[in-house]
Amino acid sequence: MRKNFIASVAFLLASGTAVLADGASDGKVKIGILNDQSGVYADFGGKSSVEAAQMAVEDFGGKVLDAPIEIVDADHQNKPDIASNIARQWYDTEQVDAIMELTTSSVALAVQAIGKEKKKIDIVTGAATTDLTGKACSPYGFHWAYDTHALAVGTGGALVKQGGDSWFFLTADYAFGYSLEQQTSDFVKANGGNVVGSVRHPLASQDFSSFLLQAQSSGAKVVGLANAGLDTSNAIKQAAEFGITQGGQRLAALLFTLADVHGLGLEAAQGLTLTEGYYWNRDDESRAFGKKFFDRTGKMPNMIHAGTYSAVLQYLKAIQKAGTDETEAVAKQLHQMPVDDVFGRGGTVGPNGRMIHDMYLLQVKKPDESKEAWDYFNVLATIPGKDAYIDPAKSGCDLVK
Incomplete structure (x- = not known):
């Protein structure tokens, strides 16, 4: 009887645990x-x-x-x-x-x-x-x-193919900036380009003048902005004041989204090449x-x-x-x-x-090309997910067998 009682209690406990495991805990x-x-x-x-x-x-x-x-x-x-x-x-x-x-x-x-x-x-x-x-x-x-690899493949790859084979980076001084600079540098070099220099700036910088002067004097064909948000927008605005694009250098906004273009305005952002995983007007x-x-x-x-x-x-x-x-x-x-x-x-x-999905290479429209509010991009190319993202087996993740 004692054995039967213990077995019954064990069964009830197991059953109760199973019930508790179902549904929302x-x-x-x-x-x-x-x-x-x-x-x-x-x-x-x-x-x-x-x-x-x-x-x-x-x-x-x-x-x-x-x-x-x-x-x-x-x-x-x-x-x-x-x-x-x-x-x-x-x-x-x-x-x-x-x-x-x-x-x-x-x-x-x-x-x-x-x-x-x-x-x-x-x-x-x-x-x-x-x-x-x-x-x-x-x-x-x-x-x-x-992720930074997808951005490097998209924006970095497009500019190298268009002749932008020498780069100087303005990089946000934390993990994201380092990763974006490294991924893009690797892609530029793998496609025959070279990196002539880089400089790091603090998050939420207000004054990019010293950084932009270094980029300008480097002679690089492309100034890669390995930052995001207001840092990128402020760097682009101040680059215009220094005449960087007028002098023949190109700006690569390596992480720039629809929200950033809206904040900056088409007049200032026109012609920029960028990569996103979604575009509302597609x-x-x-x-x-x-x-x-x-x-x-x-x-x-x-x-x-x-x-x-x-x-x-x-x-x-x-x-x-x-x-x-x-x-x-x-x-x-x-x-x-x-x-x-x-x-x-x-x-x-x-x-x-890593969720693997297609990315989109986009170019910001000129003001006279935009047909309605928020109509900011031309879709230049679709980048298949298998090309945009690192093969999990080569990612360095110890979970991948």
Whole structure:
């Protein structure tokens, strides 16, 4: 009888555990959008990424496995220590299941390390460094919208082919800038070009004069701006004051999005070549999403906004497919499920967490070419995902067999 009693208790406990493992573990699914909402990247992602995440929740139906879905957000101020404190608080005391967006590579790396430690999922759409799916990869970490390799292949590759075979870099002095400069330099050299020099500037610089003078005196055909957001816009404005393009040098904005072009204006941005993973005016489906987003935010989406929508939607689909929000089960589905939405058409996720999808080489229109508000780009080429992104086997991620 004692043996039968013990066996019965063990069965009931096992059954209870199985029941608890199904569905949402605490009666809800909570997603945190952590990004820059007040600094140089506020237009790049910011509150508009939060709105994109909310759109994904609404389009999914507001619930998953009969549990409500909640979006929370916070401003990390581009500081890894602040981001880390928020992430730990969200995970430890506020029942946040996954963190997404994570503009700024140093922030994304810090939060992904915490997610790895605590076995929590993060999906990065705002940061660019390939280290996220390389030496710093995590079984629970995913990189969604773009990365420095894709930008180097797109913008760097296009300019080298057009004769821009000597480069000087203005580089943001943190992980993202280093990675973007390195990836582009490697691509330039592999295609017969050379790098004649570089200079690093602090995040949120106001005065680029000394950096631009060094670029100008280098004689390089291309000045590569390995920065983003307001740093890139300010560098472009000040380059015009120094007559850099008038002197025959070309500016390569290596990370420049629709939001940045809008802020700078077509007059100043015309002719720039750039790479994005999404353009709202490319086809009917992207235009429909763009209009819906515009009605809520007053702006058209860039690849960070559309990528955040995609990441949230895919995460919810993975929970639905797994039948639980338990991390291991959801991460397994995220690695296995194809991505097919307005952003990641025909996308796949590699064993290193890199979502592989097509990128677009774009050129900013002249003011008289633009037919309507936010009609800023000509699509020069589609870059297949297999060409845009590093082969997972060569990424340096120790998860890849």
